[in-house]
Amino acid sequence: EESVRVGKWVRDVCMFCLYLLVCTLAVLLGNEKNMARSVNKFWVNFFSNRSSTVRDLDGLQLFMNEVIAGELMKTSFLYNRYGQQNSSYGVLFGNSLIGNASLRQVRVKSDACGSVHGALDNDGILAGTECYPSWTLGTEDAVYSKSKAQKPLQPKSFHAFTSAASTGSPSYVGSFGTYPGGGFVASFAVQDTSRILQEVAGAQWVDPKTRALFFEMFMYSANDDLFLFSQVCFEFPAGGFVLPSSTVYTYDINRYKASSMKSNLEYFFFFLSLLYILKEFAAFRRQNIWRYLHFDWPTLELTLVLLVIISAGLRVYHSYMLSKITSSSAMTVLSVQQAVRGAAVASANLDAAFGVIAFLLWTKSLRYIMLTRSTRRLMTAIYFNVRKMLSFAMIATLLIYACSLTAFMLFGANLDQFQSINRSGSTIIQSIFGNKIFAVLVHETGSGGFLYYFGTIAAIRVFVYSILVAIGIDSYRKAVQGEQTAKKPLLELIRGELARRHREYMTRGFKEEEEASGLRTINRRASSNAQRKESGAPREARWKPWGLDDKDGSNEHL
Structure with missing residues (x-):
């Protein structure tokens, strides 16, 4: 259409700006995370400093006696903020222990030793014992036993296997693998700490089959x-x-405090979102599914609607979980x-959803600044750039993956940056966009690293930058070509509509003035003729075009 409804456009812009403002405030006015980060940092430093000296079983036993029994488990409130033990106050304004603390270990099954071990055993170099493999998920043992499948003579509760569903512990990503949340658990209350730890030590619970031992506590800070949950x-x-x-x-489970301005702002956001969804549904009813078959602004609208629905579901789920706790x-x-x-x-996912919604809304705001030909041309070029970048990313991913495999096989044993395929890919991507890896490669691997750098990383860098420049030039050229057949930009439509309305207003005013002037002339002549008639003088004659006079040519009708 070559016209635009200015009033409707202004209302849409104002409504969108209000929606954008409310969504942005809902993101910015969320709970401050400074306290949560401070508490987390304190406990990470606390455990790191006390566990960093553990290098063998003797150090582990010392950690149990001095840190667990001697420091943490003195009272159900762990520490006060001054580092002194107190029965009624805890670290950072009170961290109380919920339930029991626990020691949980993950074990592996025994396995036959390799052929090299057998040969050395036959030569008398090694003793012929069974072997215990490195940790993988397939080697986990669910039955506690010592070497040669010997069961404990007096089994305790910590000799029984407990599944992850029963412990409630999350999996742990360590340096040598990912460990599940289940295992063999020694749980103890505050008053039973010393007794359980002595039983664990006396039973030699930790042995060569142990691959990971966890000390876990679940705490709550009432004031914060x-x-x-510490592991x-x-x-x-x-x-x-x-x-x-x-x-x-x-875990900060209250993203917004109840009955606060922040909470009311969130409810207002969902109210505006409902209006937004109804408007989009009305557009869908007019255009059907064809509205979303092209990657354009309607696609962004549909994505926003789906994210708002997901956010509402997360909010309901969060409220349900919070009601269970309270x-x-x-x-x-x-x-x-x-x-x-x-x-x-749910709260973390809700934060993420709000962040994506805010990003899409700010992206949609570009639609309302595409008023002139120059801004529309630039936005069209950016659109073509994004489409071509997605296609180019697939090709670049294959090249980077191939180079990652090569680097992993060549330098994985010597350099931390190439210890795995994922690390290799990350290192190559960083080096393409500025991270300096050349000196490390040459220093650690010599001529092999030199050849690899210029044969792969430098070549990929030149290839990537060349493609990016070519994509930018081609996208701008397409944007200029498309501008020749495109509709008028929004600002020109608005100016044209306002000019049309101005012309209509001025034309209507001129006609009204002309009609009023003619009416005044007729009234003046009628008044003059009436005066002449009263005085007996002839009436004022009015000229008429030829052929419109009276039959006798006297203009008597006037």
Whole structure:
């Protein structure tokens, strides 16, 4: 259409700006994460500093006695903010222990040794014992046994296998593998800590079959309204040493506090989203599925609608999980953990959904600034750029993956940057866009690294930059060509519509003025003729075109 409804366009722009403002405020006014990050950082440093000295079983036993029994498990409230033990106060304004703390280990099955071990055994160099492989998911043992399948003479509760569904623990990504949430669990309350740890040590619970040992606690900070789940991991590779690490999960389940301006802002956002969905549904009813068959602004509208629906579902799920935590019904520690994790995951996903919605809305705002030919030309060029970049990305991915395989096989044993295929791909991508890897390759691998750099990384860099420049030139050329057959830009349509309305207004005003002037002339002449008639003088004659006078030519009708 070569015209535009200016009033409707202004209303649409104002409504969109309000929607964009509310969504942006909903993202910016979310709960501050500074306290959650501070608490998380404190506990990570706490466990890292105390577990970093553990290198063998003796160091592990020292950690259990001094850190677990001697520091953490003195009271159900762990520490006050001054580092002193106190029965009524905790770290950072009170972190109380929920349920029991636990030690959980993951074990592997025994396996036959390799042919080299057998040959050395026959030569008398090694003793003929069974071997315990490195950790993989297929080697996990669900039955506790010592060497040669010997069962404990007096089995305890920590000799029984517990599944991940029963422990509620998440999987842990370590340096030597990903460990499941199940295993053999030694759970203990505060008052039973010393006794359980002595039983674990006396039974030699940790042995060469152990591949990972976890110390886990679930805590709550009432003043900060934060839940924490800590995992201190001690990995036992097949080589026999111990590698400690730790992870702390901080769960902030209240994204918005109840009955606050932030919460009301979120509800207002969903109300505006409902109006937005109804408007999009009306457009869908007019155009049917053809509206979304082309990658254009309607595709973005549909994506926004789907994300809003997902966000509403996450909000309902979050409220449901929060109601389970705050309900008066009796709940087990496991159910509390599951509800807290569910609410925290829903809150995190809701944050992510809000972020994507805000990104798409700000992207859609480009539609409202495409008023002139220059801005529309640039936006069209960007659109073509994005389409071509997606096609080029598939080709570049294949090339980078091939180079990653080569680098992994050549330099994986010597350089940390190429220890895996994923690390190799990440290193190559970083080096393409500026990260300096040339000096490291040449220093560590010599001429082989020199040849690899110029044969692959440098060549890919030149190829990528050349393609990017070519794509930009071609996209702008297409945008200029398409401008010749495109409709008028929005600003020209608005100017044309306003000019048309101005002409109509001025024309209508001129006609009204002309009609009013003619009416005044007729009234003046009628008044003059009436005066002449009263005085007996002849009436004023009015000229008429030829052929319109009276038959006798006297203009008597006037």
